[in-house]
Amino acid sequence: MTAKLVVTAIGLLLLALVSIVLTLWVTWNMQGGAAAVNEAGRLRMQTYRLALILHTSGNGAEARLLARGFDESVAxxxxxxxxxxxxxxxxxxxRARFAQVGTRWEALRGRWLDEHPDPDLVAESAGFVALVDGFVxxxxxxxxxxxxxxxxxxxxLVGLAVASAMAAFYSGYVFVLQPLARLKKGLAAVQAGDLGTRxxxxxxxxxxELAAGFNAMTGTLQSLYGELEGKVREKTQRLERERxxxxxxxEISAFVADAPTLDALARGFAAHLRRIGRADASAVRLCAPDPGRFVLVAHECLPQEIAAAGACIERGDCYCGEVTAHGHTRVIPILDGGRPTLGHCGRAGFSAMVSVPIRVHDRLLGxxxxxxxxxxxxxxxxxELLDALASHLASGLESQRAAALEREAAVAxxxxxxxxELHDSIAQALLFMKIQVGLxxxxxxxxxxxxVERGIAELETGVRDCYADVRELLLHFRTRTSAEDIEPALRTTLQKFEHQTGLPAQLRMxxxxxxxxPDVQVQVLHIVQEALSNVRKHAHARHVELRVCSAPHWTFEVHDDGAGFDPQRPGSDATHVGLRIMQERALRIGARVRVHSAPGAGCTVTLDLPATGPAAAPAPLAEALAR
Structure with a gap:
């Protein structure tokens, strides 16, 4: 483009310069010609003056002066x-006219400058002037x-200027405007999103070069955009997979946490894993007590004959059950005619199996x-996903096992x-009756x-007390508490006490x-019931009051207006057994039992709970009881 513009500009400049030079040259010639016309006009004037001088005065000196001027003009x-x-x-x-003038002047000059010029020469001056006029x-x-x-x-020049302007406009349109218009159109298309524009x-x-660069740029953008779309699509797919x-x-975590039983856990996990793994069937096998056996505990979409035949398999009998504690998730092709196996999966039409170990802390569960x-x-x-899901199942199995152990411990x-309770109450009563029977x-x-009559009376009293103890035990184990408030349970306990003894009982909160x-409420109720039992057996009271204070910490006081006793002096075994039972229960919840009594002044049993809730017993139960 630069070369074209330079060539065009130089061409136009040369044309303008040539035109100007030619114009100046013509003008210069015209100026010289005009000056020559003036000088030739002087010849004519000098001819007239010379003829006039010769005709009037014949002054030769003046005529020679004019002739010399004429010669200078001719030269x-x-x-x-x-x-x-x-x-x-x-x-x-x-040239011909000038030659005639020169020749004629040479002929007339000598005659006109003679001392006695011929008078006819004046008449010839008109012809000479005519020659000068012809030259002019x-x-x-x-x-x-x-x-x-x-x-x-x-x-x-005018035409050149018009043509140059038209050529400039045309060249500008062809070489500048059209390419710019194409580039503008291409830019608009790229801006609209069409990166395939060229x-x-x-x-x-x-x-x-600019168009080629634009094409290269759009090609690069198209390539990058295509790669970017691919990368974005790939990233989106990856994020979707991660999501x-x-x-x-x-989902598996929530299911494992909410599974109520081992069977529900295994069955639900098999169904979830088959859907997540997009498998045709799934099975969950757990290690039997015999480490060489695997027991089928749940399956999903597995043919019934395979489930029945593979309910319990030995390690090494088939592809199932080959997993180890340090193994990893693997894909096992089911090939007919391979090493000896049970062959149930191949006959059912399965061609591949994925084995995922269930382990926790390097211990294989299944x-x-x-x-x-x-x-x-x-x-x-x-x-990684399958291993993580299997680890959740392992955690769920361990939780089920821990819950079972916890339930077993609770039952124990x-x-x-x-x-x-039986040993401290009924067993002692039965021992007493056994002794009475011997007596x-x-x-x-x-x-x-x-x-004999006294012994039979003692036996009747022992049977009656034993029956009361049995009813009291039934009352203890049937008592239910509320997770929010202990007051209803306390009122129910006092109502049953009133019904059994006929004594008025009052609750003050x-x-x-x-x-x-809830577990603390149970122990508190048992301690209160034990205190009421002692009132029923030994106090001979007319009124009982239960005072409960919940701030700044929980305290429970069972007060009666009965006979009372001296806590420092040895009393009946039943009384000491009841107090020991209450102390044992209080130690389980980190509480303390205090007894205030005097003969004839009634008795007050106070249960103090720690201000921040139940704490661990400061010493083992046996040591605390020994002190």
Whole structure:
């Protein structure tokens, strides 16, 4: 483009310079011709003056002066004067006319400068002037020609200017505007999102290079955009897979946490894993007590004959059950004619199986099997997902096991509590009655009827007390608490006490504290019931009051207006047994039992709970009881 512009500009400049030079040259010739016309006019004037001088005075000196001026004018016309400028625009006619003038002057000059010029020479001056006029006319003719040439040059300059303007406009349109319009159209298309737009390259100039650069740019953008779309699509798919994995993990976590039983856990996990792994069937196998066996505990879409035949398999008998504690998730192709196996999966149409170990802390709990009727490949992310799901199942199995152990421990603890209750109350009563039966037998053998009657009365009293203890135990174990408030349970306990004894019992609540935990409420109720039992057995009271204060910490006081006793002096075994039972229960919840009593002044049993809730016993139970 630069070369074109330079060539065009140089061409136009050369044309303008040539035109200007030609115009100046023509103008210079015309100026010289005009000066020559003036000088030739002087010849004519000098001829008239010379003729006039010769005719009037015949002054030879003045005539010679005029002749010398005439000679100078002729010489000037012949030679010219560039400094003026002055020169004759010579042509054949002007040269002929000038030659005639010169020849005629040479002929007349000598005669006119003679001392006695011929009077007829004056008359000949008119003919000489006519020759000079012819010479002037020839010069003017040539000047007219130059004037016509100058006009032609001027018209040519006008035409050149018009043509140059048109050429400039056309060149600008062809070489500048059209390429710019194509580039603008291409930019608009790119702005609209069409990165496949290309601009036609029809020249090798700057606009051609610009168009080529634009095409290269759009090609690069299209490539980058295509790669970007692919990357965005790939990233979106990856994020969607990650989101789905997280959703699957959350779903399995929630399911495992809410599974009520081991069977529900195994069955639900098999169904979820078959859907997540997009398998045709799934199975969950757990290690049997015999480490070489695997038991099928749940399956999903597995044919019934396979489930029945593979309910329990030995390690190494088939592809199932080959997992180890340090194994990893693997894909096992089911090939007919391979190493010896049970062959149930192959006959059912399965062609591949995925084995996922269930382990926790390097301890193998079992495996999960996914069955496929087509070949399958697992990516690293798929293996990680399956391992994570299997770890959730392992955690769920451990939770189920821990819950079972906890329930077993709770049953054992309840049985121990029942045994202690029976030992501390009914067993002692039965021992007392056994002793009384022996005494009655001995009295009967001696014939001591009074002793027999006393023994039978003691037995009736023991049976009645034992029956009361049984009813009291039933009352203890049937008592239910509220997770929010212990007051209803306390009122129910006092109502049953009133019904059994006929004594009025009053409950007084004070303060608004933090509710007690359910397990603490149970122990508190048992301690209160034990205190009421002692009142029923030993106090001979007329009124009982239960005062409860919940702030700043929970305290429970059972007060009666009975006979009372001296806590420092040994009393009945039943009384001490009841107090020991209450102290044992209080130690379980980190509480403390205090007894205030005096003979004839009633008794007050106070249970103090720690201000921040139940704490661990400061010492083992045996040591605390020993002190």
């Amino acid at each position: 000037l016309l012949r030679q010219g004067d560039p400094s003026r400028p002055l020169f004759v625009p010579w042509s054949e006619e002007s 006319a020839a010069i003017e003719t040539q000047i007219s020609r130059w004037t016509a040439v100058l006009q032609m040059f001027q018209l040519a 601009v036609e390259v029809d020249s090798g100039d700057e606009f051609g 789905q994995r997280l959703a699957d993990l959350y 495996e999960v099997n996914l069955f496929y009727r087509h070949p399958v490949e697992l990516s690293h992310e798929d293996r 603890e309840e049985r121990g509590l029942l045994a202690r 009655v037998r001995q009295a009967a053998q001696r014939g001591d009827h009074a002793a 004070e303060g608004h504290g933090v509710p007690l935990a």
